[in-house]
Each structure stands twice: as structure tokens, then as C-alpha cells.
Amino acid sequence: MFNTTAWNRIRYGLYAPVYDLVAERAFRGARRMALGQVTWQPGMRVLLVGAGTGLDLPWLPRDVELHATDLSPAMVRRLGQRAEALGRDVQAEIMDAERLDYPDDHFDVVVMHLILAVMPDPARGLAEARRVLKPDGQLCVMDKFQADDRPAGLARRGLNALTSAIATDITRQARPLLEAADFVIEQDTPVMMGSLFRALLARPA
Ligand SMILES: C[S@@+](CC[C@H](N)C(=O)[O-])C[C@H]1O[C@@H](n2cnc3c(N)ncnc32)[C@H](O)[C@@H]1O
Numbered sequence: 001m002f003n004t005t006a007w008n009r010i011r012y013g014l015y016a017p018v019y020d021l022v023a024e025r026a027f028r029g030a031r032r033m034a035l036g037q038v039t040w041q042p043g044m045r046v047l048l049v050g051a052g053t054g055l056d057l058p059w060l061p062r063d064v065e066l067h068a069t070d071l072s073p074a075m076v077r078r079l080g081q082r083a084e085a086l087g088r089d090v091q092a093e094i095m096d097a098e099r100l101d102y103p104d105d106h107f108d109v110v111v112m113h114l115i116l117a118v119m120p121d122p123a124r125g126l127a128e129a130r131r132v133l134k135p136d137g138q139l140c141v142m143d144k145f146q147a148d149d150r151p152a153g154l155a156r157r158g159l160n161a162l163t164s165a166i167a168t169d170i171t172r173q174a175r176p177l178l179e180a181a182d183f184v185i186e187q188d189t190p191v192m193m194g195s196l197f198r199a200l201l202a203r204p205a
Contacts, residue, residue, distance in 0.1 A: 002161075002164070002165040003120045003164040003165060003169065004120055005071065005096060005098070005119070005120060007165070008071060008072075008118065008119070008120075009071045009072055011166070012052075012070075012071065012072040012074070012075055013072045013073070013074045013075075016053065016072060016074035016075050016077075016078055017074075019052060019053050019075070019078075020053055020055065020078075023052070023055060023114075024055055027055065027113075027114070027142075027192070028055075029191070029192070030142055030191040030192045030197055030199065031055065031056055031059060031113055031142055032059050033142075033189060033191045033199050034111075034113065034140055034141070034142035034189075034191065034199035034200075034201075035056065035059050035060065035111070035140060037140065037187045037189065037199055037201040038109055038138050038140050038201060039138065040061045040064065040109075041108070042061075042063040042064070043063065043064065043065065044061075044064045044065070044108035044109055045064070045065045045067070045106065045107050045108050045109075046060065046064045046065065046066050046067065046107065046108065046109045046110075046111065047067045047068070047069070047100075047102070047106075047107045047109070047110045047111065047132065048066070048067070048068040048069070048111045048113075049069055049097045049100070049110060049111065049112050049115055049125070049128075049129065050069070050070055050071070050097050050112065050113075050114070050115030050118065050119070051068035051069060051070050051075070051076075051079055051092070051111075052070060052075050052078075052079070052114070053075055053078040053079055053082060054068065054078065054079035054082040054083060054090070054092075055082075056111060056113060057079075057082055057083060057086055057088055057090070058086060060088075062088070064109075066083075066088060066089065066090040066091065067090070067091045067092075067093070067102075067107075068083075068090050068091070068092045068093070069092070069093050069094070069095035069097065069100070070092075070094065070095070071094070071095070071096055071097070072094075073094050076092050076093070076094050079092050080092050097112075097115060097119055097125040097128060098119065098121055098124040098125055098128060099128070100128045100129075100131070100132050102132045103132070104131050104132065105132070105133070105134045105135065106132050106133075106134070107132050107133055107134065107137055108133075108134055108137050108138070109137060109138045109139075109140060110129045110132065110133050110137065110138075110139050110140070111140045112125070112126075112129060112139065112140070112141050112142075112143070113140075113141070113142045113143070114142065114143055114168075115143070116141060116143050116172065116174075116177065117143045117144050117145070117168045117169045117170070117172050118168055118169070122172060122177055123177060123180060123181060126177060126178065126180075126181035126183070127181055129181075130181050130182055130183065130204060133204055135204055136203070136204075137203065137204065138201060138202070138203055139178075139183060139200075139201070139202045139203070140199075140200075140201055141174070141178070141198075141199070141200040141201075141202065142191065142197065142198070142199045142200075143172075143174070143197065143198070144168060144170060144193075144196050144197050144198075145172055145173055145174040145196070145197075145198055146170065146171050146172060146173050147173070147195070148173050148174060148175040148176065151171075151173070152170070152171035156170060156171060157171055174188070174198060174200055175188075178200065178202050182204060182205045183202035183203065183204060183205060184202060184203055184204075184205045185200055185201070185202045186201050186202060186203060187199070187200065187201040188200050188201075
């Protein structure tokens with residue numbers, strides 16, 4: 001399988017100039033539904049992991065402290081431009097989701113939109129999210145997942161060799177991943193293309 005962090009850094013650098021054309025309108029409803037499942041409070045410290053060009057920014061409350069990370073410098077640059085255009089103060093950093101440079105128990109909310117199906121080791125990414133979340137924190141996930149009750153079949157796994165190299169993994173299962181990372185799922189809502197894309201709200205167990 002050709003899905004490595006080094007390759008993701010290169011390909012998302014190439015995708016950055018056209019990312020909004022592909023993802024802005026297509027995922028607008030799904031990301032709003034996902035963020036709508038979070039219980040927001042003024043002053044919360046919020047981390048966007050694999051934040052891309054910052055398409056979540058318009059849908060986040062204005063009275064929270066925003067931090068955003070991404071592997072790709074080109075994505076982080078565009079996120080900075082979007083934050084400025086929106087008049088949002090965002091601490092944006094180039095950072096690998098598998099090695100977050102934040103202390104334990106630091107964030108009230110961690111947002112992982114369209115990243116768990118992209119990164120080579122989602123279990124490691126979730127372990128990091130769990131570590132930096134406060135014990136009463138909330139994890140907001142939106143992504144495409146294989147159904148929890150049946151692993152991907154042969155055809156899907158074959159196709160995945162291609163999709164995971166150029167776009168996204170299509171075999172990952174949300175519940176097993178989140179539960180193995182010590183999260184309890186509180187909400188699980190199909191948000192796009194039937195139940196392929198789901199919005200999950202989870203808390204540390
Ligand atoms: C499909 S895009 C999603 C972007 C954004 N979250 C959104 O909802 O539009 C995946 C993003 O994850 C980033 N990414 C991939 N692997 C990563 C990693 N290991 N650590 C941090 N970001 C990563 C890519 O650079 C890209 O910006």
C-alpha cells in the first residue's frame with residue numbers, strides 16, 4: 001500500500017491550490033453537521049488536526065481559542081490566509097498528527113475532519129488526540145468509513161490500493177478505531193453518500 005506520511009506531504013502540497021474547488025461546497029453540509037454535534041462553550045481551546053486550507057473555520061464559534069495543524073506547509077499557508085480573511089485569530093503550525101507538539105490534557109475539543117482515512121496510522125493519530133484532549137474533552141470526527149459490523153471485502157480492498165495512494169483509504173472502520181483508542185462514541189450520524197461519510201462525537205473513556 002502506497003500511503004506514507006512523506007507521500008502525503010508531497011501530494012497535499014500539490015493538491016493545496018485546487019483543494020477548495022473540490023472540497024469546499026461538497027463537504028459544507030457534512031462539516032457543519034459534525035461541528036454541530038459538539039457542545040460549545042465560550043473560551044474553549046480547540047485543535048484542528050490535518051486542518052487543510054481551513055474550510056472548518058467559517059463554521060466554528062468566534063469565542064473559542066483556535067489552533068490548527070497540518071503536515072503540508074502549502075495547506076497551512078492557505079489556512080493562514082483564510083483566517084486573516086475571516087478575521088479569525090488562529091495559531092497555525094506545520095505538524096504531523098502522529099506527533100502532536102502539545103502537552104497532555106490541553107484541549108477542550110479536537111477536530112479530525114477527513115484525516116483519519118488519509119493518514120497511514122490512524123490509531124497513532126487517535127492516540128495523540130486522546131493524549132492532548134482534556135479528560136472531559138470532545139473529539140469531533142467526520143470521514144468516510146467502512147461499516148463497523150463487516151470488514152471491507154476483497155474488491156474494496158483491491159480498489160483501496162489505488163484510492164489510498166491518491167485520495168483516501170476506504171476500508172477503515174470508525175467504531176473499532178475509536179474504541180481501541182479509548183474513546184466512547186456519543187453520537188454517530190450519517191452525513192453524506194448514505195452512511196459512507198459519518199460524523200462522530202466521542203469523549204475519552
Ligand atoms: C482530505 S484533507 C482534509 C483537510 C481538512 N481537515 C478538511 O476537512 O477540509 C487531509 C489533510 O490532512 C493532512 N495530513 C495528511 N497526513 C497528515 C499528518 N500525518 N499530519 C497532519 N496532517 C496530515 C493533509 O495535508 C491534508 O491537508
